[in-house]
Amino acid sequence: xxxxxxxKAFVEHYYTTFDANRAGLANLYQEGSMLTFEGxxxxxxxxxxxxxxxxxxxQCKHNITTVDCQPSGAGGMLVFVSGTLQLAGExxxxxxxxxxxxxxx
Numbered sequence: 001x002x003x004x005x006x007x008k009a010f011v012e013h014y015y016t017t018f019d020a021n022r023a024g025l026a027n028l029y030q031e032g033s034m035l036t037f038e039g040x041x042x043x044x045x046x047x048x049x050x051x052x053x054x055x056x057x058x059q060c061k062h063n064i065t066t067v068d069c070q071p072s073g074a075g076g077m078l079v080f081v082s083g084t085l086q087l088a089g090e091x092x093x094x095x096x097x098x099x100x101x102x103x104x105x
Contacts, residue, residue, distance in 0.1 A: 059088035
């Protein structure tokens with residue numbers, strides 16, 4: 001299976017779910033997963049989803065510009081994503097980037 005295609009499919013699924021139903025991301029995280037958000041380290045699926053669902057906006061749309069990936073061993077990969085985030089009611093989109101380590105894709 002092509003790693004780039006797998007990464008792009010995962011990223012599309014992740015951000016489509018984030019934009020429509022952030023609570024639906026729970027099954028993509030494990031108890032050992034960690035999210036670092038603006039310097040705050042959050043561990044575990046429930047805690048990560050609690051953080052994401054508590055963000056101060058309800059509607060958003062991610063527009064992905066780049067998806068770069070590389071193998072990370074044991075069947076996983078590192079994925080770097082960049083793009084823009086459009087919040088409802090805001091004129092200008094915000095730029096974002098995110099690194100993810102996917103296990104056994």
